[in-house]
Amino acid sequence: MSPKLKEKERAIELRKKGYSYSEILKEISVAKSTLSLWLRSVGLAKKQKQRLTEKRLTALKRGWEACQKKRILITQKIKKEAKEEIKKINKKELWMIGTALYWAEGTKAKEYRRGEKVSFSNSDPNMILLFLKWLKEICLVSPSHLIYELYIHKNADWKEAQKYWAQILSIPLNEIRICFKKHKTFTKRKNVSKKYYGVMRIKVRRSTNLNRKIAGWIEKICEILLCGVV
Numbered sequence: 001m002s003p004k005l006k007e008k009e010r011a012i013e014l015r016k017k018g019y020s021y022s023e024i025l026k027e028i029s030v031a032k033s034t035l036s037l038w039l040r041s042v043g044l045a046k047k048q049k050q051r052l053t054e055k056r057l058t059a060l061k062r063g064w065e066a067c068q069k070k071r072i073l074i075t076q077k078i079k080k081e082a083k084e085e086i087k088k089i090n091k092k093e094l095w096m097i098g099t100a101l102y103w104a105e106g107t108k109a110k111e112y113r114r115g116e117k118v119s120f121s122n123s124d125p126n127m128i129l130l131f132l133k134w135l136k137e138i139c140l141v142s143p144s145h146l147i148y149e150l151y152i153h154k155n156a157d158w159k160e161a162q163k164y165w166a167q168i169l170s171i172p173l174n175e176i177r178i179c180f181k182k183h184k185t186f187t188k189r190k191n192v193s194k195k196y197y198g199v200m201r202i203k204v205r206r207s208t209n210l211n212r213k214i215a216g217w218i219e220k221i222c223e224i225l226l227c228g229v230v
Contacts, residue, residue, distance in 0.1 A: 007028050007030060008038045010027070010028060011030075012039065012042055014027065014028075015039050015042045020055060021035060094133070094134060094137065094138060095134075095138045096221075097134070098130070098131065098133075098135075099214065099217045099218060099221065101120075101134070102118075102120060102131070102134075102214055102218070103218045103221075105121060105122055105127070105131075106118065106119065106120045107120070107211070108211075109211060109212065115208045116208065117206075117207045118135075118139075118141075118203065118204040118207040118210050118211045119201060120201070121199050121201040121202075122199065122200065123197070123199045125165075125168045125200075129169075132169075139214075141207070141210070145205045145206065145207070146202060146203070147202070147203040147205060148165070148171065148176045148177065148201075149176070149177045149179050149200070149201040149202075149203065150165055150176050150177065150178050150199070150200055150201075151181055151198055151199045151201060152178065152179075152180065152181060152197070152198030152199070153180070153181045153182075153196075154180045154181065154182070156196055156198065158178055158198070160197075161197040161198045162176050162178065164197045165198075169200075179201075
């Protein structure tokens with residue numbers, strides 16, 4: 001039997017065992033086009049097809065894990081470099097940050113309702129904590145003037161959410177008022193997992209004038225940055 005014929009028979013044998021072309025080529029040194037010609041009429045049993053499928057899926061998983069690891073390393077590097085750009089935040093910068101935060105997420109006075117109190121809502125605990133720091137250090141608001149309201153869907157674990165926010169804010173459970181949102185059977189909401197803790201709203205008692213003052217800060221920032229007024 002010629003060497004080529006032996007190689008062909010070996011290739012067919014390996015293929016019937018469920019080996020992939022790349023695996024066969026590692027054992028038999030022929031061109032891929034020759035191997036394809038040899039094996040074009042070789043059928044595979046269900047077991048062999050399953051083996052090849054599993055092998056492809058394993059290869060895809062390895063590739064995905066490698067890409068994910070690379071993305072994580074790139075993200076960590078970018079974050080590290082970004083953090084190094086910020087050395088320290090002074091009181092004036094805190095004032096500006098808090099004012100911009102309130103501009104984005106806080107309650108503003110309306111034409112039809114001028115006596116609006118200071119109120120700020122968000123689901124990000126860091127943003128809530130930063131807002132409280134701003135209220136205390138910049139607006140000189142006493143903790144006794146603060147009202148905490150948790151807005152959460154009825155079907156959620158509101159007791160667990162209440163504990164979560166009480167721990168974040170370092171306050172007793174009974175200081176957090178629970179305000180239920182109406183539950184919809186069919187919803188497109190993504191926040192339906194066990195880590196859903198609702199939205200925390202911070203209100204300040206007797207703060208109508210403070211809200212007006214913040215509105216003035218926001219207007220002046222707009223004048224300086226958008227209109228060129230110094």
